[in-house]
Amino acid sequence: MTETTEKKPFEPTxxxxxxxxxxxxxxxxxxxxxxKYAHNVRLIRxxxxxxxxxxxxxKAFAGGADAVLISGCHPGDCHYVNQNYKAxxxxxxxxxxxxxxxxxxxRLKLLWxxxxxxxxxxxxxxxxxxxxxxxGPLNWNGAEALPEIEKEEVPA
Amino acid sequence: xxxxxKKPQERVGVYVCHCGTNIAGVVNVEDVSTWAGEKLKxxxxxxxxxxxxxxxxLGQELIQNDIKEFGLTRVVVAACSPHxxxxxxxxxxxxxxxxxxxxxxxxxxxxxxxxxxxxxxxTEKSKAIISGGVSRVVHHEPLEPLYVSIHxxxxxxxxxxxxxxxxxxxxxxxxxxxxxxxxxSIGGHMAQFDKTFPTLDCSACIxxxxxxxxxxxxxxxxxxxxxxxxxxxxxxxxxxxxxxRARSVxxxxxxxxxxxxxxxPKKVIDDKFEVGIGYRKAVYTPFPQAVPKYPVIDRENCxxxxxxxxxxxxxxxxxxxxxFAQEDEIMNVEVGNIILATGWDLFDARRIPNYGYGRLPNxxxxxxxxxxxxxxxxxxxxxxxxxxxxxxxxxxxxxxVGSRDKNYNNYCSSICCMQSLKFAHLVHERTGATxxxxxxxxxxxxxxxxxFYQRLIEEGTLFIRGKVAEVTDAALSPxxxxxxxxxxxxxxxxxxxRIPVDMVVLSAALEPRADSKEVAKRFGISCSADxxxxxxxxxxxxxxxxxxGIYIAGVVxxxxxxxxxxxxxxxxxxxxxxxxxxxxxxxxxxxxTVNEEQCSGCRICNDLCPFSAILFHEDKMVSEINPALCQxxxxxxxxxxxxxISGTGFSNEQILSQIDGLLFLNIKxxxxxxA
Numbered sequence: 001m002t003e004t005t006e007k008k009p010f011e012p013t014x015x016x017x018x019x020x021x022x023x024x025x026x027x028x029x030x031x032x033x034x035x036k037y038a039h040n041v042r043l044i045r046x047x048x049x050x051x052x053x054x055x056x057x058x059k060a061f062a063g064g065a066d067a068v069l070i071s072g073c074h075p076g077d078c079h080y081v082n083q084n085y086k087a088x089x090x091x092x093x094x095x096x097x098x099x100x101x102x103x104x105x106x107r108l109k110l111l112w113x114x115x116x117x118x119x120x121x122x123x124x125x126x127x128x129x130x131x132x133x134x135x136g137p138l139n140w141n142g143a144e145a146l147p148e149i150e151k152e153e154v155p156a
Numbered sequence: 157x158x159x160x161x162k163k164p165q166e167r168v169g170v171y172v173c174h175c176g177t178n179i180a181g182v183v184n185v186e187d188v189s190t191w192a193g194e195k196l197k198x199x200x201x202x203x204x205x206x207x208x209x210x211x212x213x214l215g216q217e218l219i220q221n222d223i224k225e226f227g228l229t230r231v232v233v234a235a236c237s238p239h240x241x242x243x244x245x246x247x248x249x250x251x252x253x254x255x256x257x258x259x260x261x262x263x264x265x266x267x268x269x270x271x272x273x274x275x276x277x278x279t280e281k282s283k284a285i286i287s288g289g290v291s292r293v294v295h296h297e298p299l300e301p302l303y304v305s306i307h308x309x310x311x312x313x314x315x316x317x318x319x320x321x322x323x324x325x326x327x328x329x330x331x332x333x334x335x336x337x338x339x340x341s342i343g344g345h346m347a348q349f350d351k352t353f354p355t356l357d358c359s360a361c362i363x364x365x366x367x368x369x370x371x372x373x374x375x376x377x378x379x380x381x382x383x384x385x386x387x388x389x390x391x392x393x394x395x396x397x398x399x400x401r402a403r404s405v406x407x408x409x410x411x412x413x414x415x416x417x418x419x420x421p422k423k424v425i426d427d428k429f430e431v432g433i434g435y436r437k438a439v440y441t442p443f444p445q446a447v448p449k450y451p452v453i454d455r456e457n458c459x460x461x462x463x464x465x466x467x468x469x470x471x472x473x474x475x476x477x478x479x480f481a482q483e484d485e486i487m488n489v490e491v492g493n494i495i496l497a498t499g500w501d502l503f504d505a506r507r508i509p510n511y512g513y514g515r516l517p518n519x520x521x522x523x524x525x526x527x528x529x530x531x532x533x534x535x536x537x538x539x540x541x542x543x544x545x546x547x548x549x550x551x552x553x554x555x556x557v558g559s560r561d562k563n564y565n566n567y568c569s570s571i572c573c574m575q576s577l578k579f580a581h582l583v584h585e586r587t588g589a590t591x592x593x594x595x596x597x598x599x600x601x602x603x604x605x606x607x608f609y610q611r612l613i614e615e616g617t618l619f620i621r622g623k624v625a626e627v628t629d630a631a632l633s634p635x636x637x638x639x640x641x642x643x644x645x646x647x648x649x650x651x652x653x654r655i656p657v658d659m660v661v662l663s664a665a666l667e668p669r670a671d672s673k674e675v676a677k678r679f680g681i682s683c684s685a686d687x688x689x690x691x692x693x694x695x696x697x698x699x700x701x702x703x704x705g706i707y708i709a710g711v712v713x714x715x716x717x718x719x720x721x722x723x724x725x726x727x728x729x730x731x732x733x734x735x736x737x738x739x740x741x742x743x744x745x746x747x748x749t750v751n752e753e754q755c756s757g758c759r760i761c762n763d764l765c766p767f768s769a770i771l772f773h774e775d776k777m778v779s780e781i782n783p784a785l786c787q788x789x790x791x792x793x794x795x796x797x798x799x800x801i802s803g804t805g806f807s808n809e810q811i812l813s814q815i816d817g818l819l820f821l822n823i824k825x826x827x828x829x830x831a
Contacts, residue, residue, distance in 0.1 A: 013822050025241075031267060032266065039278060044818070045747060047789050050791030051806060060819070061699050076679070082766055083766065086764065
């Protein structure tokens with residue numbers, strides 16, 4: 001069911017994971033600087049992007065998210081020395097799994113943002129929302145809907 | 157979920173803040189609050205309210221009364237960023253006998269009202285965020301903070317005026333200080349200046365007594381010619397390793413008599429203290445009042461290290477203090493807190509080729525002019541051209557060189573206006589030359605600063621409002637022959653002008669130290685995009701950093717003048733003293749723990765931990781996490797294949813439930829579609 005009403009464009013729902021030190025503060029910085037960006041991302045604060053369990057990503061997709069954003073400190077700037085590199089590895093791993101599940105890997109984005117980069121955070125989020133809007137809704141509607149996905153996504 | 161079955165139903169209170177119009181101007185807070193009260197009942201919400209300012213004492217009382225009246229077991233506040241007021245609301249809960257960690261602050265200001273304009277979308281997003289917070293908070297556990305003891309010693313990095321002030325404040329209060337300075341002497345840039353604005357008192361006269369105090373203070377261990385190599389540990393318990401570079405002089409024997417540098421045959425251009433316009437010897441102290449008084453041998457330039465002979469200094473040293481074989485020494489010290497006051501570098505004026513610095517000899521940088529005008533400088537305070545004898549008849553001072561310029565640095569270097577006015581005054585006083593000050597804006601906001609500007613106008617300094625396009629020696633008329641010509645648009649009369657002068661002084665920008673990024677990394681703090689160290693809060697916490705136990709003072713936090721650096725040095729010291737006197741401090745109990753029953757002993761987590769907090773018990777074949785070393789990043793929690801590690805405050809249940817909560821509206825709307 002890809003019902004696109006004439007009036008409203010598709011508004012994707014995106015779950016974003018940020019670390020406590022850089023990327024969440026980048027979002028704060030965007031706010032403090034009153035930078036405007038697309039409203040589609042809802043953030044979850046972790047202490048570190050290294051805390052990101054791949055399960056969280058699948059849970060978000062299964063729960064109805066159209067895309068997932070992972071963001072952390074720039075490589076080399078991690079508050080916990082180098083744990084964002086673990087997030088990077090998991091990002092690559094999950095990207096491959098998504099592909100195998102028939103979900104466009106572009107629905108998962110990795111964004112490095114320092115506490116000073118509110119502008120980058122804002123513009124990247126808006127860009128991501130546009131990319132996901134172009135992909136359309138995911139319709140991965142909870143665990144019981146798994147068979148439906150095969151019906152809907154694969155032939156498409 | 158099974159977790160819900162065993163858990164008694166929690167009683168959640170939701171509090172939506174208007175933040176005046178900051179939130180309420182974009183988000184329909186009444187609607188959000190009513191919605192949460194009605195639609196999130198199943199999640200445990202028993203009361204939902206909105207209020208003008210939740211963080212006010214009345215707002216906090218509102219929450220506290222509800223906790224008692226409704227028997228709330230969980231609280232969700234939807235307001236600003238948790239980095240601003242999480243502590244406020246936790247404390248409020250604690251005041252009503254609710255464990256502070258059972259409160260969740262979700263941000264609908266920084267993440268919603270300040271960044272979105274579509275009111276409906278903002279209201280819906282706020283609902284989703286609150287729903288996420290409610291789903292999460294029911295899985296919160298009551299936690300107790302971890303207490304760590306605070307080592308009474310403090311490390312201060314950087315011996316400029318900010319570091320000196322901080323060191324004296326702490327040492328005078330009776331606590332030990334390690335003051336580490338990279339150069340052979342403390343004093344920093346202030347030691348290079350002749351006069352300080354706006355009072356024009358002599359820089360050395362006010363600085364050197366403080367330096368001597370540092371050198372003699374029983375509580376201060378002064379480590380010059382030294383650098384911090386490594387920092388381990390955490391607030392209260394840092395272990396710092398410091399490299400004491402070999403001075404080639406035994407400090408215990410040296411009396412600082414100066415015979416060695418008198419006898420040293422090797423003259424070297426001093427590109428540090430004299431910024432390339434003066435000389436020193438290969439064995440030297442940067443300036444006569446150096447603290448400590450012991451010289452260093454510059455091994456790159458010393459004849460002995462080059463050719464294996466000479467040893468003039470050794471021959472003449474009356475106390476036998478010269479030690480050519482001395483080696484670098486690594487010292488490990490334990491400290492509770494660290495203050496970084498590492499200062500700044502001068503903008504390299506060669507980066508603006510049209511100003512001709514480095515090409516046209518009589519173009520000087522501000523630092524060169526400081527040395528030129530300094531009574532103890534290479535010319536004994538004579539303001540002369542590069543030839544060393546000609547007194548200029550006209551001088552142009554260019555403001556904002558490398559500052560307020562999007563090609564170089566966007567920021568205002570804050571000191572250049574006053575510094576340029578000071579230069580103009582000195583030129584007037586000592587040479588009687590005509591002085592032109594080319595400025596973009598004159599910024600004289602501090603006490604007695606504008607009065608100084610007025611004084612300069614009265615003294616006859618000529619002010620031209622305009623950014624200088626070029627400094628050239630290409631003459632277009634006989635009057636320009638042999639002169640430097642500045643090409644500038646005088647924006648007040650709307651005309652291009654060419655002004656022939658004998659000397660040009662560039663008020664160059666203050667820039668972060670070339671290695672500021674590396675230093676920030678070493679101490680686990682962050683730099684702004686410009687490279688200045690980021691404070692915890694730009695207004696309310698300007699000397700603390702995001703890393704507990706690390707403070708910043710002086711220009712390293714952003715360009716500022718001497719009084720402001722002194723204020724920050726003292727402020728950082730006050731913060732540290734406050735910590736030391738608490739003896740122990742509470743840390744966030746965000747830590748990972750291993751469930752021994754579930755641990756399979758695979759050791760995957762062991763190598764992941766950057767803090768070596770995970771120990772492996774060979775006998776039991778299980779891993780264990782040392783809570784004092786664990787910093788709570790949670791990487792091991794995510795990596796454990798057995799799910800045996802849980803992270804307090806960020807458990808799987810909490811995060812997975814928050815995802816559910818955030819998507820609650822989507823699920824509802826899809827159910828509606830199906831039905």
